[in-house]
Amino acid sequence: MNITIKKYVDDLFHGYEETPELRDFKEEITSNLHARISNLEEKGMQSNDAFTKAVAELGDITTIADEISKQKRNELIGEMYIQQGNKVGVKHAIGYTVAGSVLLFGLITSLITYFSTNNIFYGISALLPFVVPTGAAFVFLGLTQETARNYPMSWIRALIYALAVGSILFGITISTSQYYLDGNTWVEILGILIPFAIPALAILAFLLLTEKKRYKPWVVEEQRIIMEDYYQRYSDPELTAKRGLLSGALWVGALGLFGLIWLLTSVIYALFVIILAVVCEMLIEYKMHKKSKV
Amino acid sequence: MKGKVSADLLRGHTDTIVLGILMKSDSYGYEIYNTILEKTGGLYQLKEATLYSSYKRLEKEECIIGYWGDETQGGRRKYYRITDKGKNRYRQNKVDWEFTQQILNQLLEEE
Structure with a gap:
């Protein structure tokens, strides 16, 4: 029943920006609905009927969500140019400091171990217990950090990210140290790495694919303006096609020339071709910009 | 003649009812x-949404403060506490209502 209520509330606000305010509001509604349904059930109502009744008496909640969203959007667009700095809370500041110190301590310890034993395996082994938790901690802190552009991620999701990254780090560290230990072959090293890396990568892939945008309203607004500007500039299909052909010709030519000069002289001279091509690309963009303004 | 609850009339006083x-x-x-x-003997069935927008309004006007309880079962609850400003608002609204009621009674006295 818990899951149904949560899903119902989630669906209710599907498509709204996931601000911390909205998340709070959703939690409030969910817990109240839950209390109400349990109460109706205690009075002898079937749980499905109780759910239907509670939901029916909820009324139109989306107008409030609209207000939360809109109010937030207006507030933030207003603050857009004032509040660009990052807001690091006390908890995060402490977290970063602790994780940083632990990592530094680990680095020093591992260097001391390495120099005193002259065996890189011992050095890496000494680093292992420090790198894994601090790496995971940095991921967690970074994701739950509110920035000028993004809202913080919910801590449960961030924790899964952190654990996955921790697992990969653990795999990498342990397999590297094994490599130095007694010259294991690459196949054996991969054998050690895979059980840590593959599931973690799968989890990361899943999380990344299901990621919701956490942009703040002003970022969304900014992107919309940029996109609109872009569409307006290239609204003429003929112009767009010409620009594409010109760019294509430029880069194919540049790559050919790059290869040729590399073969004839050295890669240093060939690099100048790429720089020149970038300059030409910018000039094309400039010309198109001017043309579309007319 | 039997009376019934005028939901419209009551809805206008949701904030005061909540403060009360x-x-x-x-x-x-x-x-x-x-x-x-x-309190209304089940006669006044208001929608929860009406209450939620009342909390939001009162919170914005600093008449109440919301805070999370520490329940573990069935999710945390969001509690509301009345502020001094809210208490004053309640008393004022109540006095206003009593006065309005008196006027209304006078207006509706004769049939």
Whole structure:
């Protein structure tokens, strides 16, 4: 029943920006609905009927969500140019400091171990217990950090990210140290790495694919303006096609020339071709910009 | 003739009703809803959405403060506490209502 209520509330606000305010509001509604349904059930109502009744008496909640969203959007667009700095809370500041110190301590310890034993395996082994938790901690802190552009991620999701990254780090560290230990072959090293890396990568892939945008309203607004500007500039299909052909010709030519000069002289001279091509690309963009303004 | 509850008339006083309940003790959404239902003998069935927008409004006007309880079962509850400003608002609204009621009674006296 818990899951149904949560899903119902989630669906209710599907498509709204996931601000911390909205998340709070959703939690409030969910817990109240839950209390109400349990109460109706205690009075002898079937749980499905109780759910239907509670939901029916909820009324139109989306107008409030609209207000939360809109109010937030207006507030933030207003603050857009004032509040660009990052807001690091006390908890995060402490977290970063602790994780940083632990990592530094680990680095020093591992260097001391390495120099005193002259065996890189011992050095890496000494680093292992420090790198894994601090790496995971940095991921967690970074994701739950509110920035000028993004809202913080919910801590449960961030924790899964952190654990996955921790697992990969653990795999990498342990397999590297094994490599130095007694010259294991690459196949054996991969054998050690895979059980840590593959599931973690799968989890990361899943999380990344299901990621919701956490942009703040002003970022969304900014992107919309940029996109609109872009569409307006290239609204003429003929112009767009010409620009594409010109760019294509430029880069194919540049790559050919790059290869040729590399073969004839050295890669240093060939690099100048790429720089020149970038300059030409910018000039094309400039010309198109001017043309579309007319 | 039997009277019935004028929901429109009551809805205009949702904020004052909520403040009145919070005057006694801190409370959360479902409890507030239930109190209203019980006090009116189940006659006034308001939508929860009406209450939520009332909380939002009162919170914005600093008449109440929301805070999370530490329940573990069934999710945390959001409680509301009345502020001094809210208490003043409640008293003022009550006086206003009593006065309005008096005027209304005078206006509706004759049939």
